[in-house]
Amino acid sequence: PRPILLTRHGESMDNVRGRIGGDSSLSESGQLYSRKLASFVEKRLKSERTASIWTSTLQRTILTAHPIIGFPKIQWRALDEINAGVCDGMTYDEIKKSKPEEYESRRKDKLRYRYPRGESYLDVIQRLEPVIIELERQRAPVVVIAHQAVLRALYAYFADKPLEEVPNIEIPLHTIIEIQMGVAGVQEKRYKLMD
Ligand code: F6P
Numbered sequence: 517p518r519p520i521l522l523t524r525h526g527e528s529m530d531n532v533r534g535r536i537g538g539d540s541s542l543s544e545s546g547q548l549y550s551r552k553l554a555s556f557v558e559k560r561l562k563s564e565r566t567a568s569i570w571t572s573t574l575q576r577t578i579l580t581a582h583p584i585i586g587f588p589k590i591q592w593r594a595l596d597e598i599n600a601g602v603c604d605g606m607t608y609d610e611i612k613k614s615k616p617e618e619y620e621s622r623r624k625d626k627l628r629y630r631y632p633r634g635e636s637y638l639d640v641i642q643r644l645e646p647v648i649i650e651l652e653r654q655r656a657p658v659v660v661i662a663h664q665a666v667l668r669a670l671y672a673y674f675a676d677k678p679l680e681e682v683p684n685i686e687i688p689l690h691t692i693i694e695i696q697m698g699v700a701g702v703q704e705k706r707y708k709l710m711d
Pocket of ligand 1 (some may be wrong): 531535
């Protein structure tokens, strides 16, 4: 069976500052993860004739893929992080203080809440459909380097998690989730490469 490896990008400067969205580069620790991920992927996929690396169009995923050599890389806009619209670049605390109604609406229904001029989880799930179709079609392994909200949606699809749980699934940084689709259903392994 063919593995699909899912991972968030290495820690970004915005992760360090607690800011959502944006297009920042990697922190030192994020850069270290990109190198550890590259050695992991090279070892794990050594025996495979083909494999590909999929990223979003945002710097933090492209930089995380950068040290991986020997496999084609594809950038998907559909893998970009949830668009936080008017809240892009803010911390959760800033949103709570300056847009309390927005903060409260999201807290009440994180799945359906759509950021003004941005997206909801349901929007993200919908735009991921072509990615999922293409992932299902692939016969070779794929490494998907993406973002928290996007990976919640992708993971929920493969692990068959209910829609309502999607916005709260835990997708930690610096961890690879390996999914294998076989006759016995879906198998999952997690590799934590760093603390
Ligand atoms: O904080 C990292 C991040 O990827 C943000 O860019 C994004 O808005 C957020 O996570 C999504 O997580 P949540 O839906 O829990 O706010």
